[in-house]
């Protein structure tokens with residue numbers, strides 16, 4: 001793939017003009033999403049980059065286990081309060097592939 005086609009997340013537009021960004025979490029081995037724009041809260045700011053995205057503020061997920069991270073410059077910085085093995089570590093985001101939809105456990 002060329003540089004232009006690479007992306008760290010899949011985009012899905014929301015009815016209110018926002019964007020869902022779906023990305024792979026290597027800590028939970030699941031897809032998480034954040035939303036930017038639109039009217040619905042919670043809402044994150046996005047720096048507009050597909051290759052080195054930054055979302056703010058931090059992302060807290062509590063589906064099965066607690067997962068709390070900052071995403072900046074295409075890296076996921078897992079905070080110490082995560083309940084998975086990557087707590088406290090910073091990991092490069094994987095390029096998005098639709099195979100993630102089948103890979104989640």
Ligand SMILES: [Zn+2]
Nearest residue numbers: 025027028067
């Ligand atoms: Zn996670």
